[in-house]
Amino acid sequence: MIRCMVVDDEQLVRELLEDNIRQVPFLRLVRSCKNAMEAAAALQEEQVDLVFLDIQMPRLSGLQFLRTLSHPPLAILVTAYEKYALEGYELQVADYLLKPFSFERFLKACHHARELLRQQAAPAAAGVKDFFVHVEYTQVKIAADDVEYVEGLKDYIKIHLASQPRPVLTRMTMKAIEEKLPAPAFIRTHKSYLVAVSKITAVKRELVCIGNREIPVGDAYKENVTRMLNS
Structure with a gap:
């Protein structure tokens, strides 16, 4: 099960992401935040594998927020502005959802994130010998x-x-x-x-x-x- 957090300053987008997450069997929503400061506090309390992260937010953008974390969770960026895609990929995010996005596109991003997390978890099995x-x-x-x-x-x-x-x-x-x-x-x-x-x-x-x-x-x-x- 992938533990997820939503970070977006738009309530309607947060609610859409929350609803989408609940429809995906391998996702579990553990926290929903309306800005990066709330998200930073939540990460002190919750284990989060994947964050659905808005880029343009007050005080601290999503990209700035990722840069402040020494061990950030995997991120799927959510934004209305395609121009941020390249900068996001330089931060090695899992995917990029351009608002408005369909559930099909959302699910595709989730499957990609799950595969990346599976690859990251592979070293846990490294101690098992052939x-x-x-x-x-x-x-x-x-x-x-x-x-x-x-x-x-x-x-x-x-x-x-x-x-x-x-x-x-x-x-x-x-x-x-x-x-x-x-x-x-x-x-x-x-x-x-x-x-x-x-x-x-x-x-x-x-x-x-x-x-x-x-x-x-x-x-x-x-x-x-x-x-x-x-x-």
Whole structure:
């Protein structure tokens, strides 16, 4: 879940952004502010991953606000003036929404931001080492960052990879593979499933999704998913 903040001095724009955020399953609105000073105070109290930021505001512009932050959240700039786009991209913002914008354009910016945040989170899995598994008399190397999820089948497991359509089948227990793919980069969602956090694209009631694949969440493992969403 991406924790979002809205910063815009126009109430109607704030309300539009707030409503749009509520319609996107992977976004969560944690604060809405009418100027940069409010936003600066909010960042002292809230963990924010993504800020929808107006450029032209009184006292301190959105771009000036970003420059004051030593570790700014990822930003999607919102403005009526296209001339600021280049300066915004120099600050490595995720996207640029030109008022008035459609929900389709808003959603496209959100998907782009989610992918950037996923890439930024990749180093969290860097401590997980690549490993070898035994497949038909051969030791096959598995790249940890290629693993989407692992499916347990009694004495065997299927390792589903992003790089190929067919899973790797090897004789191994879920406990053994969990030691090779530990938290927080991987979480157990079910007694038979271990999932790469960075590959999760959506969370439903009793499921986590990787693209169009749905993976069950068992009652005993719901806390793992909740902890991931709140981290």
